[in-house]
Amino acid sequence: MKRKIVSALVCAAMVATMVAGCGSSDSAATTTDATEETTDDAAADDAAAADDTAASGDVITIGFAQVGHESDWRTASTQSCQDVFSTENGYDLQFVDCDNDSAVQLEAVRGFIEQDVDYIIIDPIVSTGWDTVLTECEDAGIPVIVIDRTIDDSDKYVSWVGSNFNTEGLAAGEWLKAYAEAKNIDELNILVIEGSTGASATIGRTEGFKEIADREGWTILDSQSGDFTQDGGQEVMESYCKSYEGQFNVVICQNDNEAFGAMDAMTAAGVSYGVDGDVILVSFDACTAGLEFVMSGDINADFECNPLAAPFVEEVIQTIEAGGTPEKEVYMEEHWFVNEDILTSITVDGAEQALTVVTQEVVDAQY
Numbered sequence: 001m002k003r004k005i006v007s008a009l010v011c012a013a014m015v016a017t018m019v020a021g022c023g024s025s026d027s028a029a030t031t032t033d034a035t036e037e038t039t040d041d042a043a044a045d046d047a048a049a050a051d052d053t054a055a056s057g058d059v060i061t062i063g064f065a066q067v068g069h070e071s072d073w074r075t076a077s078t079q080s081c082q083d084v085f086s087t088e089n090g091y092d093l094q095f096v097d098c099d100n101d102s103a104v105q106l107e108a109v110r111g112f113i114e115q116d117v118d119y120i121i122i123d124p125i126v127s128t129g130w131d132t133v134l135t136e137c138e139d140a141g142i143p144v145i146v147i148d149r150t151i152d153d154s155d156k157y158v159s160w161v162g163s164n165f166n167t168e169g170l171a172a173g174e175w176l177k178a179y180a181e182a183k184n185i186d187e188l189n190i191l192v193i194e195g196s197t198g199a200s201a202t203i204g205r206t207e208g209f210k211e212i213a214d215r216e217g218w219t220i221l222d223s224q225s226g227d228f229t230q231d232g233g234q235e236v237m238e239s240y241c242k243s244y245e246g247q248f249n250v251v252i253c254q255n256d257n258e259a260f261g262a263m264d265a266m267t268a269a270g271v272s273y274g275v276d277g278d279v280i281l282v283s284f285d286a287c288t289a290g291l292e293f294v295m296s297g298d299i300n301a302d303f304e305c306n307p308l309a310a311p312f313v314e315e316v317i318q319t320i321e322a323g324g325t326p327e328k329e330v331y332m333e334e335h336w337f338v339n340e341d342i343l344t345s346i347t348v349d350g351a352e353q354a355l356t357v358v359t360q361e362v363v364d365a366q367y
């Protein structure tokens with residue numbers, strides 16, 4: 001009962017923030033407190049509320065509407081949530097694998113409202129079509145936390161924790177430019193295997209990479225969806241190998257599993273790739289299996305997307321439980337991985353960013 005009052009207050013604070021025009025996605029990493037207390041007073045109140053919650057021993061019920069199980073990255077994301085929101089840690093996690101179906105995901109969220117869970121976590125399959133169901137969550141007084149992919153047509157959630165997909169795309173483009181210069185490759189003919197259509201991860205990576213491609217005058221021969229799966233990557237690459245035989249020297253896969261499928265298709269078609277091959281192969285995610293292929297030289301570069309959001313989500317929940325207001329946007333830290341040491345850094349959006357050469361130690365340290 002007490003937890004529902006906290007939830008209602010958070011939703012009221014969200015509405016106040018939105019009315020004040022501070023709740024848009026531009027309000028990066030800002031903390032807005034609905035009260036006019038001093039920081040010390042607020043901290044003391046937060047601590048007291050946290051003690052109260054801990055002392056009550058209440059189990060916190062969370063509904064998590066996960067995208068599906070399409071990739072290694074997704075498996076790591078699900079595992080991270082199950083580890084953090086475990087029974088031992090005082091949580092009851094209601095998990096729904098939405099199998100990449102937006103209708104199923106909306107129904108899952110509505111099911112959590114019916115169950116009257118304390119919090120709802122959504123990793124949105126697509127970035128639009130959310131305002132109605134988020135309004136229903138708000139009306140029910142249930143705070144929503146968005147992870148990984150973004151929701152672009154509603155800000156009725158308390159917090160988003162994830163990656164900057166546009167920066168990942170920009171980084172891949174800047175790396176390719178610097179790499180081609182270092183290797184004296186003066187013509188780039190590129191094939192892109194996109195992720196799932198409508199997902200913000202696909203949109204951000206596509207736009208970021210295209211910005212550099214357009215600036216540099218590269219040719220993008222084709223760009224089709226492989227749905228973030230190994231089968232999808234293989235199928236698209238098989239068709240590319242037939243349609244663009246002998247015409248391409250770069251393949252950009254928007255996740256590791258697509259890259260695994262693309263490698264199988266290129267091998268079958270007699271196309272060589274990687275550091276010793278004719279085709280530069282770039283991937284995103286940098287999960288363990290992806291990094292193993294970077295270390296072996298099959299993938300030239302891999303741009304990380306960090307799946308371990310759950311500990312940050314727990315901080316959001318504990319902030320709310322303690323009576324505070326969490327940050328609206330939390331960006332995960334990410335790294336860029338390469339096979340060769342001919343470049344040590346790239347400049348992305350004016351900032352110098354390190355490139356990590358993959359060794360066994362690096363692979364072992366990855367999720």
Ligand code: AHR
Pocket residue numbers: 070071072073074148149201228254255256284285305
């Ligand atoms: O939304 C994150 C993306 O979704 C990851 O890059 C991909 O592997 C996953 O399926």
